[in-house]
Amino acid sequence: MSERTPSYEAAGIEADRQAVWAERGDFEAPRPAEGQERAYVKPSSPFTSGNLHMGHVRDYSIGDAYARFRRARGDAVLFGFGFDAFGLPAELAAIERQIPPAEWVARCGERMLGQMKRLGFSFDYDRVFYSSDEGQYRWSQWLFLTLYEMGMIYRDDATVDWCDTCETTLASIQVEEGGTCWRCHDEVRLIRRPTWFLKITGYVEENDENLPKLADWDELSLATQRYIIGRSEGVELDLRAPDGRGITVFSPHRRALARARFVLVSPRHPEVDSWVTESSVGEELEGMRSGGWERSARDARSVPVIDTGETVLGPAGGELPVLVSPLVDARFGPTAALGIPDVDEADADVAARIERVGWEPPAEADGGGEGADSAPTPEVEGARETKRYRANDFSISRQRSWGTPIPVVHCDACGVVPVPEADLPVALPRDLKPTGEGNPLAERPDFVDVECPRCGAAAKRETDTLDCHFDALFLWVPSAVPPEARAEQMFTHPELREWLPAERLVAGNDSGGFVFDQRTVTKALRDHGEFAFMAEGEPFSGCLFHEMVIADGRKMSKHLGNVVDPDELVERYGADTVRLAVLYAAGPAKTLNWSDGAVRFANRFLRNLWIYAHDRIAVLEGTVDDEEAAADTEHIRDRLRKWCDNGIERITADTAALQMHKAVRNITRLFERIQDYEKRVLKRRGQLGRADAEAQLAALALLAQVLVPFAPHIGEQLLVSLGRGEGELCAWPESAAIAVAGESPATTS
Ligand SMILES: [Zn+2]
Ligand SMILES: [Zn+2]
Numbered sequence: 001m002s003e004r005t006p007s008y009e010a011a012g013i014e015a016d017r018q019a020v021w022a023e024r025g026d027f028e029a030p031r032p033a034e035g036q037e038r039a040y041v042k043p044s045s046p047f048t049s050g051n052l053h054m055g056h057v058r059d060y061s062i063g064d065a066y067a068r069f070r071r072a073r074g075d076a077v078l079f080g081f082g083f084d085a086f087g088l089p090a091e092l093a094a095i096e097r098q099i100p101p102a103e104w105v106a107r108c109g110e111r112m113l114g115q116m117k118r119l120g121f122s123f124d125y126d127r128v129f130y131s132s133d134e135g136q137y138r139w140s141q142w143l144f145l146t147l148y149e150m151g152m153i154y155r156d157d158a159t160v161d162w163c164d165t166c167e168t169t170l171a172s173i174q175v176e177e178g179g180t181c182w183r184c185h186d187e188v189r190l191i192r193r194p195t196w197f198l199k200i201t202g203y204v205e206e207n208d209e210n211l212p213k214l215a216d217w218d219e220l221s222l223a224t225q226r227y228i229i230g231r232s233e234g235v236e237l238d239l240r241a242p243d244g245r246g247i248t249v250f251s252p253h254r255r256a257l258a259r260a261r262f263v264l265v266s267p268r269h270p271e272v273d274s275w276v277t278e279s280s281v282g283e284e285l286e287g288m289r290s291g292g293w294e295r296s297a298r299d300a301r302s303v304p305v306i307d308t309g310e311t312v313l314g315p316a317g318g319e320l321p322v323l324v325s326p327l328v329d330a331r332f333g334p335t336a337a338l339g340i341p342d343v344d345e346a347d348a349d350v351a352a353r354i355e356r357v358g359w360e361p362p363a364e365a366d367g368g369g370e371g372a373d374s375a376p377t378p379e380v381e382g383a384r385e386t387k388r389y390r391a392n393d394f395s396i397s398r399q400r401s402w403g404t405p406i407p408v409v410h411c412d413a414c415g416v417v418p419v420p421e422a423d424l425p426v427a428l429p430r431d432l433k434p435t436g437e438g439n440p441l442a443e444r445p446d447f448v449d450v451e452c453p454r455c456g457a458a459a460k461r462e463t464d465t466l467d468c469h470f471d472a473l474f475l476w477v478p479s480a481v482p483p484e485a486r487a488e489q490m491f492t493h494p495e496l497r498e499w500l501p502a503e504r505l506v507a508g509n510d511s512g513g514f515v516f517d518q519r520t521v522t523k524a525l526r527d528h529g530e531f532a533f534m535a536e537g538e539p540f541s542g543c544l545f546h547e548m549v550i551a552d553g554r555k556m557s558k559h560l561g562n563v564v565d566p567d568e569l570v571e572r573y574g575a576d577t578v579r580l581a582v583l584y585a586a587g588p589a590k591t592l593n594w595s596d597g598a599v600r601f602a603n604r605f606l607r608n609l610w611i612y613a614h615d616r617i618a619v620l621e622g623t624v625d626d627e628e629a630a631a632d633t634e635h636i637r638d639r640l641r642k643w644c645d646n647g648i649e650r651i652t653a654d655t656a657a658l659q660m661h662k663a664v665r666n667i668t669r670l671f672e673r674i675q676d677y678e679k680r681v682l683k684r685r686g687q688l689g690r691a692d693a694e695a696q697l698a699a700l701a702l703l704a705q706v707l708v709p710f711a712p713h714i715g716e717q718l719l720v721s722l723g724r725g726e727g728e729l730c731a732w733p734e735s736a737a738i739a740v741a742g743e744s745p746a747t748t749s
Helices: 010-024 054-072 088-097 101-118 134-149 201-213 219-229 279-292 327-332 345-353 370-374 468-474 483-489 495-499 512-528 566-573 575-585 596-620 627-632 634-656 660-685 690-707 712-721
Strands: 038-043 076-079 153-163 168-170 188-198 231-240 246-251 262-265 306-313 319-324 336-339 384-389 408-411 415-418 449-451 458-461 504-508 542-546 549-551 592-594
Touching: 010 101, 010 575, 010 712, 038 054, 038 495, 054 076, 054 504, 054 542, 054 549, 054 566, 054 575, 054 592, 054 634, 054 660, 088 101, 101 566, 134 153, 134 415, 134 468, 134 483, 134 512, 168 188, 188 279, 201 219, 201 384, 201 512, 219 512, 219 542, 231 306, 246 262, 262 327, 262 345, 279 306, 319 336, 327 336, 327 345, 336 345, 468 512, 504 512, 566 575, 566 596, 575 592, 575 596, 575 660, 575 712, 596 660, 596 690, 596 712, 627 634, 627 660, 627 690, 634 660, 634 690, 660 690, 690 712
Parallel strands: 038 076, 038 504, 246 336, 262 319, 504 542, 549 592
Antiparallel strands: 153 168, 153 188, 231 246, 231 384, 262 336, 306 319, 408 415, 408 458, 449 458
């Protein structure tokens, strides 16, 4: 290390660069120029929890690298987000601290913004918003009224998933596979209460059929869509009871229809009640609907099954018992299905439990399973090709106070009356202090008591609020609208056409449900007119899902004491090190098992590069221009140039494909080659001539430039040290400025 080499002090370098960026407003979304490529990079919307966790750092490091890369290539970039600020977690935190949730959310948001800025994420911070802002949830209410008018929102006294711990209804995608709550992981049960639903069924098929067109979606994100949609291909046919009542049944086993032994009807099937003739069966069904069915019992061996005592005539003659079970919903949605225990394991489990089915499991070895599907069976007439989708409408209302008020009024005379659009927003009392019990909104006369907008009589406001999942339906939209225009033109501003669909969503792999619903609403607003310019009805033309960050092979949790705190890491190593480590440690499709090894590796790399580059800058002045020596090492410089060209090609491709772990690996490899180049020159001549040293600095400048998206502070500071002007720091190079024999040095661009 030369005496003149400044030591690598991450904190100081990072503070300097961040001050320059803020001063210049580098990350404000520009108005795209005519013909300029544009990219709206949409990161996940954080809950206002008060702390960034390593999953956020992963998400934003990938998104930021991509946003900076696109800017460096000359594209117009919008990199923005809003906080998902309503919802139970904020409400519970406020209850615990005995402060209004609004206050808690503001505090959390501020802290998280500070963390993001410290990490150097290049968001357009002027566009940040909170879903709990009045100007924001006014549009949630507008969306509610619009979808209500379109027939996509309805109220039904229905069976809903209910979490006793969280005291709230849950959307089906908030119920984990084992029948537990997404939030507290306690068991969920079904209850019946009046609930608002979003009808998604009208767009499920289009959402399914569009998947092959989504070329810039990674496999992980497509897989979550396929799973949520849950398409089953098969046939349907009409069966009749001896008294003439009919039912249409589905089966994925088209070649085994004649072997059906029973019919299984969903408790949510619109005609299920017509198969309930005995009062005891009616009571059983009511019990199933109102909580008797624990979601954890989704397994066919323990899921409740009700025998209605009714029968229909089977496709091959014979009588089939009609059974009711939510097992159908979990497989094919709220439909009716043929039970064919010979070929279907779940059906076999049901058949074994209901004596009236009279089915005996076949002897060992050739037992049930799909294999038996190929056994010859009589043809069944009247079977029609069809599909079923598991995806179903979901509840959007919650009996909670920290959420968007639902803009309807209940009037004794008029029934449900939507609040006129001119009267929006229906404001949530800002001083509301929930206690965790009951429904605080219902206890506020200043909120509840209103005049009916239709007849003027005394009426009551709806006291359920919208699930924050509903606000999230359009949480990707506001960033594309200048903040000052949002009050008037949230869905009609001309800039929406410039930025939408978003070029890339970068989100955790648990975002599939949000994305599915956002795709649904985009199609609805396309058909309603606002989003007519998005013909495919797709909000994201590209999508990258990444896996989570864990530690010691386990999910991070306070309880296990294995939570990695990004602040501590930044404090100790600097933001660039943390970002580089998170990107380097695993590809997006892999779970990142955090280890200090990655952070030590990244820190060592940056430190070595910093010292190495500054040492070479210092050495340049002492070198001499010697034509003969230069000719003698020409071929080594040529080799370096090829290494650089090759490296830049790979790093460009990796970054464009958001495979940041590969890009970082190729950056470290390029640094090794630059060092190798020097060793080769030294071996041949004992020292670097001026041409050799210049070539090396050109290679180092190239390296610093491609490092910028990943470790922006040190990357830019190195470029400054290498003599680049402030205006030249954000540019993606095409080649290194290394002279080739007979040519003047190519300029980087
Ligand atoms: Zn819960
Ligand atoms: Zn009325």
